[in-house]
Amino acid sequence: MTEPLLQIKSLNKSFGALTATDDVSLTLHPGEIHALIGPNGAGKSTLIKQVAGGLQPNSGEIWFDGRNVTGLSTVARARAGLGRTFQISSLAMEYTVLQNAVLGAVGHSGAVWRFFTPVMRNAKLRAAAMAALERVGLVEHAAKRTADLSHGQRRLLEVAVALTLQPRVFLMDEPMAGLGASGSKRLTGFLDGLRSEAPILLVEHDMDAVFALADRISVLVYGKVIATGTAEEIKSDPAVREAYLGEEEAA
Amino acid sequence: MSRATLLNTALFLMLPITALAALLLDEPFIITLATKVAILALAGVGLNIALGLGGLVSLGHAAFFGIGGYAMGILAHHAQTFTPLMEAPFLLDGTKSMPVIWLVAVIAGACAALLIGALSLRTSGVYFIMITLAFGQMLYYFAISWPAYGGEDGLSIYVRNGFPGLNTLDPIQFFALCFALLALVLFCAGRLAAAPFGLALSAARQNPERVETVGLSPYRLRLLAFVISGAITALAGALFADLNRFVSPTMLSWQMSGEIMIFVILGGVGRLFGPVAGAALFILLEHVLGGLSDFWHVYLGILLLLVVLFARGGMIGSLAGREVAHD
Numbered sequence: 001m002t003e004p005l006l007q008i009k010s011l012n013k014s015f016g017a018l019t020a021t022d023d024v025s026l027t028l029h030p031g032e033i034h035a036l037i038g039p040n041g042a043g044k045s046t047l048i049k050q051v052a053g054g055l056q057p058n059s060g061e062i063w064f065d066g067r068n069v070t071g072l073s074t075v076a077r078a079r080a081g082l083g084r085t086f087q088i089s090s091l092a093m094e095y096t097v098l099q100n101a102v103l104g105a106v107g108h109s110g111a112v113w114r115f116f117t118p119v120m121r122n123a124k125l126r127a128a129a130m131a132a133l134e135r136v137g138l139v140e141h142a143a144k145r146t147a148d149l150s151h152g153q154r155r156l157l158e159v160a161v162a163l164t165l166q167p168r169v170f171l172m173d174e175p176m177a178g179l180g181a182s183g184s185k186r187l188t189g190f191l192d193g194l195r196s197e198a199p200i201l202l203v204e205h206d207m208d209a210v211f212a213l214a215d216r217i218s219v220l221v222y223g224k225v226i227a228t229g230t231a232e233e234i235k236s237d238p239a240v241r242e243a244y245l246g247e248e249e250a251a
Numbered sequence: 252m253s254r255a256t257l258l259n260t261a262l263f264l265m266l267p268i269t270a271l272a273a274l275l276l277d278e279p280f281i282i283t284l285a286t287k288v289a290i291l292a293l294a295g296v297g298l299n300i301a302l303g304l305g306g307l308v309s310l311g312h313a314a315f316f317g318i319g320g321y322a323m324g325i326l327a328h329h330a331q332t333f334t335p336l337m338e339a340p341f342l343l344d345g346t347k348s349m350p351v352i353w354l355v356a357v358i359a360g361a362c363a364a365l366l367i368g369a370l371s372l373r374t375s376g377v378y379f380i381m382i383t384l385a386f387g388q389m390l391y392y393f394a395i396s397w398p399a400y401g402g403e404d405g406l407s408i409y410v411r412n413g414f415p416g417l418n419t420l421d422p423i424q425f426f427a428l429c430f431a432l433l434a435l436v437l438f439c440a441g442r443l444a445a446a447p448f449g450l451a452l453s454a455a456r457q458n459p460e461r462v463e464t465v466g467l468s469p470y471r472l473r474l475l476a477f478v479i480s481g482a483i484t485a486l487a488g489a490l491f492a493d494l495n496r497f498v499s500p501t502m503l504s505w506q507m508s509g510e511i512m513i514f515v516i517l518g519g520v521g522r523l524f525g526p527v528a529g530a531a532l533f534i535l536l537e538h539v540l541g542g543l544s545d546f547w548h549v550y551l552g553i554l555l556l557l558v559v560l561f562a563r564g565g566m567i568g569s570l571a572g573r574e575v576a577h578d
Contacts, residue, residue, distance in 0.1 A: 074464065075463050075466055075467065078465060079466040084464050086464075090458055090460045090461050091458065092453070092457040092461055093457060095453075095454065099450065100461075102450065103450055103451065103454050103461070103462075103465055104465045106451060106465070107462075107465030107467050108465070108466070112447050112448055112451050113447075113448060115442070115443050116443070117442075117446055118442070118445040118446065119449070119450045120445070120450075125447075161461075161465065164465075165465060
């Protein structure tokens with residue numbers, strides 16, 4: 001197997017008596033989608049936050065592209081090539097859809113220290129932003145204010161902004177939430193093709209999408225990885241059935 | 252032309268028209284008032300970059316305004332008393348030349364803003380307001396207790412400083428100079444807001460997490476905005492001291508910070524021409540209401556309350572509507 005691009009090594013994080021991340025180790029290899037599933041409160045978002053840089057772990061290390069990035073800030077990790085989307089959309093709400101995408105392109109191009117040229121008339125940045133919007137199907141909404149978008153459309157814009165960064169790894173926290181059946185299906189198809197550009201660490205509740213997409217799945221329960229494997233292995237794992245899938249069947 | 256553009260043009264032309272009308276009617280005092288509006292608007296344009304674009308509520312901008320004032324006062328004081336500014340390690344004389352004074356004021360303002368900003372931008376919200384206020388007050392009390400430059404009494408400059416090719420003692424010529432500077436800075440501030448830096452700075456106000464995620468540091472963006480903001484306000488301070496031919500610690504007081512903020516809020520936070528509208532309205536009220544009652548600040552307070560409660564966009568926001576997101 002190829003060298004992992006992203007490697008999480010026995011990560012621990014607790015808030016007081018609550019252990020949110022309990023000795024988690026994960027790898028993400030080039031070309032794969034590694035899905036992270038688990039019941040609510042299992043610590044999926046806390047884990048993503050530690051990988052992206054918003055939260056420092058108590059112990060353990062995060063290696064990205066052969067480099068220990070545990071001590072780096074969110075900004076430095078984004079520059080290194082970690083493209084993140086948020087569980088709760090985190091966008092500049094006063095801006096148009098296009099402006100949000102151009103912001104991503106500005107971040108990627110490093111052209112932010114320019115003070116005199118109109119950014120929205122920069123053909124290169126605009127083209128990069130429009131290309132990203134095109135890919136997620138938001139082009140016709142480009143001139144809309146972000147605050148006027150539906151929740152599902154905001155999730156797509158999150159993905160589009162991440163695309164403008166041309167990251168080496170995607171960290172996606174529930175990109176399907178709020179998309180509806182057809183939107184979810186469309187995004188599933190898109191992510192399927194995206195993995196060849198950069199591998200994806202995917203947190204998702206939509207089980208159809210997870211089973212259709214993931215090369216490997218890790219199941220997180222109470223901050224602990226109880227199983228890692230292919231979709232088939234996970235489906236037949238008794239511990240997983242009991243802890244997670246069983247719950248859903250009962251409900 | 253959109254309503255906002257029309258309004259901005261009208262606002263902008265109002266100043267030179269008033270000044271020219273006053274010239275024809277031989278009312279030099281009105282020209283001085285128009286000059287004062289241009290200068291105070293300039294200070295507001297400076298604050299608006301930090302406050303409107305960057306969302307940084309600085310209650311310490313009088314520090315930069317006063318630093319600009321003292322830059323002018325100290326340089327001109329040494330020139331008029333024929334004492335060198337310093338003798339070691341090299342001889343440095345004062346000056347009565349406006350371009351040199353402006354340059355010194357801008358550099359001093361930028362350096363002070365870099366220092367104050369680097370420390371205060373590590374906090375946010377109420378703490379940021381309090382720390383900027385504290386820095387402003389520190390400078391205020393420093394100026395009061397600095398006998399070399401007049402202490403509490405301030406410094407008087409007997410003759411207004413000069414500008415090559417102009418007679419600055421002529422009110423209309425000095426007005427033209429101040430107005431030209433205001434126009435230049437407004438143009439640059441407009442370009443700044445539309446540039447990549449402006450896009451990222453304003454995004455950092457709306458959502459710092461988003462800016463970090465695209466690999467940009469909100470702290471650096473804000474610090475640079477604060478430095479630019481302080482430099483512009485210091486330039487306004489140098490002009491203000493030249494207008495009055497006087498500089499005193501009052502320019503550094505927190506009331507001054509409050510007044511600059513009032514210009515921005517009355518006119519419209521984040522609107523390019525907001526400070527022009529705000530400063531004009533402020534001076535107008537000061538003279539109309541001030542003539543009627545010594546307690547005109549009460550009415551100003553009521554107006555400010557109304558704006559904050561019912562017209563968040565200030566004058567420009569109420570007259571021209573919500574800002575259209577460009578492109």
